Amino acid sequence: MSENKTFTLDTESIEFQDGDTVMDAALRAGAYIPHLCHNPEFEPHGSCRVCVVDINGRRVSACTQPAVEGLEVENNSDAIKLERRALLQMLFVEGNHVCPGCEKSGACQLQAVAYYTGMLDPHFTHFFPRREVDASHADIAIDFNRCILCELCVRASRDVDRKNVFSVSGRGIDSHLVINSPSGTLGDSDFSATDKAAHVCPVGAILHKHTGYDKPIGQRLYDRQPISVVGDVAEHEGKDHG
Amino acid sequence: MNSVEHVNDFIAELNAIVGDRPEQLLQYLYRIQYRYSFIPPQAVQLLAARLSVPVTRVQGVIEFYSFLHDTARGDFDILFSDSISDHMLGSRQLAHSLCERLGVRLGEPRGDGRVSVDLTSCTGMCDQGPALLVNGWTVTRLDEARIEAIAGLIETATPTDEWPVEFFAVEDNIQRRDLLLTSAISPGGALQTLMNKGSQRILEELDTSWLRGRGGAGFKTAAKWRFCRQAEAQQRYVVCNADEGEPGTFKDRVLLNSYADDVFEGMTLCAGVIGASQGYLYLRGEYRYLLDPLQTVLERRRRAGLLGRNIIGQDGFDFDIDIHMGAGAYICGEESSLIESLEGKRGIPRKRPPFPVTSGFRRQPTVVNNVETFMAAAEIAVHGADWFTAVGTGQSTGTKLLSISGDCARPGIYEYPFGVSIRQILQDCGGGDAQAVQVAGAAGSTVPQRDFDRRIDFDDISTGGSFMVFNQQRELLDMVQNFTRFFAHESCGFCTPCRVGGTLLKDLVDKVHSGHGTKYDLQQMREIGALMRDTSHCGLGSTAPNPVLDTLEKFPAIYQSRLRDSSYEPAFDLDAALQEARQISGRDQDTAHFETES
Numbered sequence: 001m002s003e004n005k006t007f008t009l010d011t012e013s014i015e016f017q018d019g020d021t022v023m024d025a026a027l028r029a030g031a032y033i034p035h036l037c038h039n040p041e042f043e044p045h046g047s048c049r050v051c052v053v054d055i056n057g058r059r060v061s062a063c064t065q066p067a068v069e070g071l072e073v074e075n076n077s078d079a080i081k082l083e084r085r086a087l088l089q090m091l092f093v094e095g096n097h098v099c100p101g102c103e104k105s106g107a108c109q110l111q112a113v114a115y116y117t118g119m120l121d122p123h124f125t126h127f128f129p130r131r132e133v134d135a136s137h138a139d140i141a142i143d144f145n146r147c148i149l150c151e152l153c154v155r156a157s158r159d160v161d162r163k164n165v166f167s168v169s170g171r172g173i174d175s176h177l178v179i180n181s182p183s184g185t186l187g188d189s190d191f192s193a194t195d196k197a198a199h200v201c202p203v204g205a206i207l208h209k210h211t212g213y214d215k216p217i218g219q220r221l222y223d224r225q226p227i228s229v230v231g232d233v234a235e236h237e238g239k240d241h242g
Numbered sequence: 243m244n245s246v247e248h249v250n251d252f253i254a255e256l257n258a259i260v261g262d263r264p265e266q267l268l269q270y271l272y273r274i275q276y277r278y279s280f281i282p283p284q285a286v287q288l289l290a291a292r293l294s295v296p297v298t299r300v301q302g303v304i305e306f307y308s309f310l311h312d313t314a315r316g317d318f319d320i321l322f323s324d325s326i327s328d329h330m331l332g333s334r335q336l337a338h339s340l341c342e343r344l345g346v347r348l349g350e351p352r353g354d355g356r357v358s359v360d361l362t363s364c365t366g367m368c369d370q371g372p373a374l375l376v377n378g379w380t381v382t383r384l385d386e387a388r389i390e391a392i393a394g395l396i397e398t399a400t401p402t403d404e405w406p407v408e409f410f411a412v413e414d415n416i417q418r419r420d421l422l423l424t425s426a427i428s429p430g431g432a433l434q435t436l437m438n439k440g441s442q443r444i445l446e447e448l449d450t451s452w453l454r455g456r457g458g459a460g461f462k463t464a465a466k467w468r469f470c471r472q473a474e475a476q477q478r479y480v481v482c483n484a485d486e487g488e489p490g491t492f493k494d495r496v497l498l499n500s501y502a503d504d505v506f507e508g509m510t511l512c513a514g515v516i517g518a519s520q521g522y523l524y525l526r527g528e529y530r531y532l533l534d535p536l537q538t539v540l541e542r543r544r545r546a547g548l549l550g551r552n553i554i555g556q557d558g559f560d561f562d563i564d565i566h567m568g569a570g571a572y573i574c575g576e577e578s579s580l581i582e583s584l585e586g587k588r589g590i591p592r593k594r595p596p597f598p599v600t601s602g603f604r605r606q607p608t609v610v611n612n613v614e615t616f617m618a619a620a621e622i623a624v625h626g627a628d629w630f631t632a633v634g635t636g637q638s639t640g641t642k643l644l645s646i647s648g649d650c651a652r653p654g655i656y657e658y659p660f661g662v663s664i665r666q667i668l669q670d671c672g673g674g675d676a677q678a679v680q681v682a683g684a685a686g687s688t689v690p691q692r693d694f695d696r697r698i699d700f701d702d703i704s705t706g707g708s709f710m711v712f713n714q715q716r717e718l719l720d721m722v723q724n725f726t727r728f729f730a731h732e733s734c735g736f737c738t739p740c741r742v743g744g745t746l747l748k749d750l751v752d753k754v755h756s757g758h759g760t761k762y763d764l765q766q767m768r769e770i771g772a773l774m775r776d777t778s779h780c781g782l783g784s785t786a787p788n789p790v791l792d793t794l795e796k797f798p799a800i801y802q803s804r805l806r807d808s809s810y811e812p813a814f815d816l817d818a819a820l821q822e823a824r825q826i827s828g829r830d831q832d833t834a835h836f837e838t839e840s
Binding site: 044047050052064083090094124127164168171172173174175179 | 730732738739745777
């Protein structure tokens, strides 16, 4: 049972256990594969595609790819870096992401991964969608402009909180997050700031009220060290509040 | 009669037919849509309560499927098939004409609620188009006279069941028969063979026959059935994929119309081999007219002891088939999306592994095969592997049904042995003036004249059956634009590259098509296309850029001829962007416009 099974991530040998995905094993070994919709506490999703890696000339998402003995996984080639950057740029133009005006700036995973991939501009044509802000809840505000459809809140509310507060509706480019309440607003739902779903958003879509800028810009999670070193924002939730 | 107050009674009525399982959600919604022309808010609440699902799940399903609406459509809801083959037959002009006659705008119900007119993805009538759906019923062979008559019937509020029956005629249109279409079996023939020979022998026969999936992917059928049979499980399921959504494909429509017994026989054979007691036919919503006839065939087979308990008198051979309706979502042709849809959910493709053969419907081992595959399996069981391998080529044994449409004298269904050349097909269907052929639909490839000696088989040009002919006068970029819009519309929205990239690509094709594109835009198209191809979650996303990537390589001139000389053009029209400001200020004179280049 304890014979060391390994695969290769670029040049590094990574140990894994039965049932691990490439992402699981890499995270445990402290090797960084950029990701947004993945959080090890939840079932893998594979939708953002940012964790794309190359195995035998095929691109797969590391978060859903089962680890197999002897696998050779390419994570840091120039081609893959460019693909990740393009995916990030797509997420940026799809929504309305204005970093300088966002409370999450500096503790935002989208922003941090974008820096990591060397993204300097959004490159593609902006969609400028018209989206709402829902401030109806006493403790939490939702800014749909920043939602990247990672469905972490959907999974957390469904699988941990057992409330099913969030869900994705629509199709294609019209896909959007919806709230399970009679009026469709958060204030009307049984959502609570202590819910797991209130602490998993990788971007500035789900925001805690009354705590804005408690931690000044400049002292935030990704202000001093890159995401490849400090990891996901959700891991730090509750500890020092990003 | 359709008063919304009675929606509660109607749901109770449906309950007796479809039951209380959450997975029946889509089946409820499909029926409610056609009864009320939309899903009334009361119905959303009632269904959520009755099926014990969150209201957001109901809402999510309504917003996912094109045929479901949360606001009222017209009493007559008209959807023009918007396939490129319909365009080539003048569908857009006819849609425009109907809108004019009725005084209605495309996509918006008329003020009095009588009628709505809109466009929809290919309805599978390319050989007898242009076509439309009225309240889900197929109308074929549209022309000005028929449009005029339809406008009259709508103005007089004549119910569709009193419309002339010839409007709804769908012909099989079989132009060439080969192995499959000349060897229909007598009901129960394959099942009797199964009883005589046993499952192992049937699997060996299928193995030797080299039957491969007819949906296009070409996975060996015997292997699929064997994996499913070997998987540990409480239940196994047989699913027939009749979500024939690839633009230009219409063979399954014909098989289900005239060879349904062979298809159901194949499904029952599969059930006997793998040990399943329940099967589903997933029928695309566009084929609503086939539902009743298919139910009749199923009922006849039950009475004949070919479905139900103790099939053909064999103790413990229990199997039945239900028909599930799709509701306008191309993605549900992908087998794991189809399973999600069968479970009453949005059709989002699942992660793989696990594959459906080990974890499919209700997370149990499931065989999903194409209509044509089940039919071939049944015939192979009766006639033997040698009969099948006698035609075809190499590892592409047997025949393939092609759905031929576009610029040819004789569109319709053609059955050919694998290995037939494009040139031969064009000669037979009267497509002598072709500049190109689109094989395998929007996700397929555009074959230029110089490649007409290439062949249809799994090793050369593989296809689920779509074959569209484009003559010398056609603008191929119209086709590219049609396909790119189709994919942007049909993306499920799950993964980033397809959801965002698909729309970016569509906008760029539109830009080039309208004469505003530059070399830079073509480079963008290549890069976005490659990203979609390589990093998408499923086959739809990875094949969605095919029409662009393929024609950029093979037909660069269709793009070059429309490019601007400059190296860069903004993505938006500066003057058009000021329109709102002009409206607000009420100033629309020349000086309120940018100078336009002549």
